[in-house]
Amino acid sequence: MEKKYKYLIDHLLSTLSDNDIQNLKAYHLYYLEIQEELNVWLRIKLDHHPVFGEIIRSQPDDYIDKQSQISTQLQYDAIFNNNWEPYIVHQVKQGINYARMGIEFYMWHDVIALAHNFILPNVSQNVKLESKDKMAILKGANRFFDIAMSAIAESYLDESKAIIEDQKKKQEDINKKLKRALAVVEEKNKELEQFAFVASHDLQEPLRMVTSFLTRLNNKYKDQLDDKARQYIHFAVDGAARMRTIILDLLEFSRVSNTTNEFGSVDMNELLKEVLQLNSKLIDEKEVVIENNELPEIYAAKVSLQQVLQNLIGNAIKYQKSGAKPVIRIHAVETEEHWQFSVSDNGIGIEPRYFDKIFVLFQRLHNKTEYTGTGIGLALCKKIVEHHHGSIWVESEPGDGSTFHFTISKQLSNQI
Numbered sequence: 001m002e003k004k005y006k007y008l009i010d011h012l013l014s015t016l017s018d019n020d021i022q023n024l025k026a027y028h029l030y031y032l033e034i035q036e037e038l039n040v041w042l043r044i045k046l047d048h049h050p051v052f053g054e055i056i057r058s059q060p061d062d063y064i065d066k067q068s069q070i071s072t073q074l075q076y077d078a079i080f081n082n083n084w085e086p087y088i089v090h091q092v093k094q095g096i097n098y099a100r101m102g103i104e105f106y107m108w109h110d111v112i113a114l115a116h117n118f119i120l121p122n123v124s125q126n127v128k129l130e131s132k133d134k135m136a137i138l139k140g141a142n143r144f145f146d147i148a149m150s151a152i153a154e155s156y157l158d159e160s161k162a163i164i165e166d167q168k169k170k171q172e173d174i175n176k177k178l179k180r181a182l183a184v185v186e187e188k189n190k191e192l193e194q195f196a197f198v199a200s201h202d203l204q205e206p207l208r209m210v211t212s213f214l215t216r217l218n219n220k221y222k223d224q225l226d227d228k229a230r231q232y233i234h235f236a237v238d239g240a241a242r243m244r245t246i247i248l249d250l251l252e253f254s255r256v257s258n259t260t261n262e263f264g265s266v267d268m269n270e271l272l273k274e275v276l277q278l279n280s281k282l283i284d285e286k287e288v289v290i291e292n293n294e295l296p297e298i299y300a301a302k303v304s305l306q307q308v309l310q311n312l313i314g315n316a317i318k319y320q321k322s323g324a325k326p327v328i329r330i331h332a333v334e335t336e337e338h339w340q341f342s343v344s345d346n347g348i349g350i351e352p353r354y355f356d357k358i359f360v361l362f363q364r365l366h367n368k369t370e371y372t373g374t375g376i377g378l379a380l381c382k383k384i385v386e387h388h389h390g391s392i393w394v395e396s397e398p399g400d401g402s403t404f405h406f407t408i409s410k411q412l413s414n415q416i
């Protein structure tokens with residue numbers, strides 16, 4: 001016999017007074033008389049019960065009768081011979097079975113109410129009992145349900161505790177595995193970044209040579225070359241220039257994680273001014289209208305945030321309907337954990353199915369003749385924002401402008 005049952009029995013017995021035992025005896029004797037009738041009646045009543053009905057229909061009648069007999073015998077033994085152990089163990093098993101089948105304990109109240117309503121009128125009608133005896137039977141019935149319920153509830157709690165413990169342990173194991181996997185991913189990421197850095201850094205030199213010698217070739221021999229040859233050289237120089245842009249963008253991308261030591265206080269109003277200053281020629285040329293509300297001072301890596309604003313504002317100017325004047329709004333709001341910024345434009349917009357794709361490295365929705373670009377800008381923004389424990393997303397309607405939102409954690413000064 002398990003220790004918990006022993007504890008349960010001692011615990012329950014200590015709550016029974018002599019009077020209770022007398023009441024239980026009176027109740028039990030009366031119950032024996034009406035047991036068969038009560039069982040038939042309960043079976044009819046509970047047949048349509050949402051949960052008990054299912055159980056009753058799924059079990060043969062003789063099985064239910066047998067269970068009832070066993071339980072009555074155990075009750076008798078408990079009350080008259082003070083042998084509570086088998087009765088409580090039986091109750092607990094029944095209860096756990098019910099609990100496993102999804103019956104919550106409040107359902108028992110239905111049974112109690114039914115038995116109560118049935119027993120009491122019967123007691124009054126059929127048996128000539130003194131009113132104190134009627135009360136004793138009532139109290140005995142209540143006490144029995146109390147005991148049965150407590151036994152089941154306690155063991156149910158025990159079982160729940162065991163399940164919770166088990167789940168906790170499993171969760172801890174999963175967390176450990178996740179941690180290990182994360183460490184591997186971080187290591188691989190570092191290696192990739194290192195690779196991207198070295199590759200893009202080292203590629204610059206040969207590329208410079210290609211451009212430089214092609215330019216020299218053009219300068220020195222242009223009179224000897226025909227138009228076709230000059231056009232080929234032009235294409236080659238143009239290709240090299242584009243490759244240089246990609247390499248420089250990639251270099252920026254691989255540098256993001258190494259900006260931890262550049263964190264400090266950044267006045268976003270000042271930063272915006274600097275970005276607009278850097279783009280002043282383009283802004284004047286395209287007659288761009290810029291609107292912004294008062295932006296906050298935040299804790300961040302300044303150069304990185306400048307890149308984010310630069311990319312988002314650059315895109316807002318670039319992805320415009322031809323002939324339209326860009327109107328760009330830059331806003332900031334404070335949420336509980338983040339600063340949330342948004343850059344919205346009145347440009348060509350984006351189809352919802354591309355909302356995720358555009359943040360992936362090298363993913364572009366247009367070819368270079370429509371709109372120039374490398375497909376690195378938004379991936380870079382995403383990486384920077386995530387490095388600031390935030391996220392970035394877009395809201396847009398094709399033809400009706402786009403709004404890019406990004407968040408920056410307010411807790412970075414504590415974490416970095």
Ligand code: ADP
Pocket residue numbers: 311315316319345347348349350358359363364365366372373374375376377378379402
């Ligand atoms: P790039 O601009 O170099 O192509 P990005 O990573 O900055 O690369 O953007 C990825 C794609 O997302 C772009 O090719 C473009 O199709 C789309 N996009 C980005 N910003 C906007 C915008 N403001 N309006 C419409 N489309 C945009």
